[in-house]
Amino acid sequence: MPDRSASPPTRRVVDIVSLLATSTEPISVAGIAERLDIARATATAILTELTTAGWVGRDPQRGYLIGPALAGLPGAALPHDVGAVLAALAARTGSGATFSRIEPDHLTVVDVRHGIDRVVPGIPVGHRIPLQFPAGASVMPWRSAGEQNAWTATAAGADRRTASTLLALVRDRGVAVFRPRADDAGMVDLLADLLGAVGSELLQPHLRTRALRQLAALTSRPFSRDELDSDDALPLSYLAAPVFDASGAAAYEVQLGPLRAEASKAERDEYISATLDAARQLTAALSRATHR
Structure with missing residues (x-):
């Protein structure tokens, strides 16, 4: 779309x-x-x-x-627990949370909950996004080699090596963590604050789309292993973790968007813990819904 x-x-x-x-x-x-x-x-x-x-x-x-x-149209509704888990994640962290279904060539946002610390008008429920690096990074380690290769091929230039490294890191840690470049952190703050202040109804659609696209581009540099383990305060954009359906397939992704110009090691660890906890709860909710 x-x-x-x-x-x-x-x-x-x-x-x-x-x-x-x-x-x-x-x-x-x-x-x-x-x-x-x-x-x-x-x-x-x-x-x-x-x-x-x-x-x-x-x-x-x-x-x-x-x-x-x-x-009567086909398409299974999500279990009620999904919304409850997302709401709890947003309340725990103060940040917006989304739940998306991941298809081979795109992801579809199926639920959104806003945070209280910073409300950024974002992608609505039902919106589809092409599955190109780095979108969908959290599920790729559990997808087929063909899907992984196709996804990695969407990364340009030096990012292709980054994509391969990211797959190994996400499989090891269970979560993908992203940040802006150091010199972009101030611009991320500015764009996020402007979008939150103006709101989607008052901003012309094409301008809002351009602003959101720019915000996404500025916030999509994956954390390296050394950065994840660093004791330094670092910029933090968003986190994503895989959610598995009843068959064990990594079919969904839960994403958290703190959009912080600076986050301490303790704060980053809490965001990671909250995202992983939500992913486990969502996996359990999908499994329970199937076996009822």
């Missing part, structure tokens, strides 16, 4: 339907607006039309869920 939507209003309809399709419980208008980072009035207008069409329905507590016109 292209980064720049040809029709932002249509994109919001798709986002709302995608969110409800992956939820096992009704979601209020406020919850939908918060999860997708859109205005509540916008969410209400779209939901009214979707309700009329039978695409969504409402429960007695005024929560929204997939309606009869779409309920």
Whole structure:
């Protein structure tokens, strides 16, 4: 899916339907607006039309869920535990958390929870991202050699060697950790603060897309083994850990986005611990859902 939507209003309809399709419980208008980072009035207008069409329905507590016109379509909903684990991760760290399904050539965001320390309008539920280095790094060590080779080949120049090294490090540590370059840390802070202050509804879509793309480019340098073990305070962008489905396949990824210009060794270790704990809980939730 292209980064720049040809029709932002249509994109919001798709986002709302995608969110409800992956939820096992009704979601209020406020919850939908918060999860997708859109205005509540916008969410209400779209939901009214979707309700009329039978695409969504409402429960007695005024929560929204997939309606009869779409309920029979294929696609398994995520277990309720997924949202609870993501919310707990965001609360524990104060940072935003996402849960994505990883396909051979793309990843799809299936749940998002905002943090309280810094709210950065990001990629909405249902958005697809090409699976190119470094996206999906946390699952690649557990994918086939063919998928690993195809993924590594998407890295340009010197990054190709970095990609191969990263696979070994992630398999050893169970988590991928990323940072901006040292001279980019201030720009990361500025972009993140501007995006959080302006908000997605007030920023023109193409400008927001460009800002988010630039933010992603500035924050995607993998930590080396020495940096992970360093006692120095270092910039920290985001972390990602694999989540395994009931068959044992690394089918999903949980991602945490502290976006810190500087994080101490103790703080980094806590972020890593929180991300790994969430990944284990999400793996258990997917397994329980399959065996019920």
